[in-house]
Amino acid sequence: MRFVSTELPGVMVLEQERHADNRGHFARTWCAAELASHGLEGRLAQCSVSFNRARGTLRGLHYQAPPAAETKVVRCLRGALLDVAVDLRPDSASFLRSVAVDLTPENGRALYIPRGFAHGFFTLLPETEIEYLISEAYRPETARGLRWDDPLLSIPWPGLPAVIAPRDRDYPDARPGQFDELRGL
Numbered sequence: 001m002r003f004v005s006t007e008l009p010g011v012m013v014l015e016q017e018r019h020a021d022n023r024g025h026f027a028r029t030w031c032a033a034e035l036a037s038h039g040l041e042g043r044l045a046q047c048s049v050s051f052n053r054a055r056g057t058l059r060g061l062h063y064q065a066p067p068a069a070e071t072k073v074v075r076c077l078r079g080a081l082l083d084v085a086v087d088l089r090p091d092s093a094s095f096l097r098s099v100a101v102d103l104t105p106e107n108g109r110a111l112y113i114p115r116g117f118a119h120g121f122f123t124l125l126p127e128t129e130i131e132y133l134i135s136e137a138y139r140p141e142t143a144r145g146l147r148w149d150d151p152l153l154s155i156p157w158p159g160l161p162a163v164i165a166p167r168d169r170d171y172p173d174a175r176p177g178q179f180d181e182l183r184g185l
Contacts, residue, residue: 060120
């Protein structure tokens with residue numbers, strides 16, 4: 001794997017090193033030791049898949065608070081998406097800044113999102129399927145979120161969502177002190 005830094009410290013684009021022949025290609029997409037050698041979380045507690053029927057489906061922005069704060073590696077298995085990470089660590093120089101990366105099966109990229117970041121995505125094609133590799137098991141009592149279009153975040157979404165869950169649509173704007181529980185992550 002190749003590890004490409006983004007403008008947000010700790011968020012990395014993981015690129016496949018594909019070995020191709022007449023059958024197709026083979027690539028490693030997860031290696032705990034390789035992640036650790038780059039100072040990244042290599043623990044894997046849960047794998048999940050998100051299937052989205054419509055183009056313009058927006059999910060997020062979600063995160064888990066301590067003690068279940070999680071690291072995610074997000075990859076597109078089918079279709080295409082704009083994947084977004086937002087730094088919610090109050091002590092960070094990049095607090096409330098975001099990064100957005102196009103993920104497709106063709107480009108083979110994944111986005112590594114560390115603890116203390118919110119995550120969301122916007123599907124660019126119908127029938128988009130996303131795989132999540134997650135360091136912590138989901139715990140509903142630690143689930144948190146913030147509104148996808150909060151003006152404070154200025155996320156460059158590619159359009160208005162065609163499909164969005166009421167919970168995601170109705171999260172409030174960020175407010176002072178909201179992310180204090182993420183200090184020190």
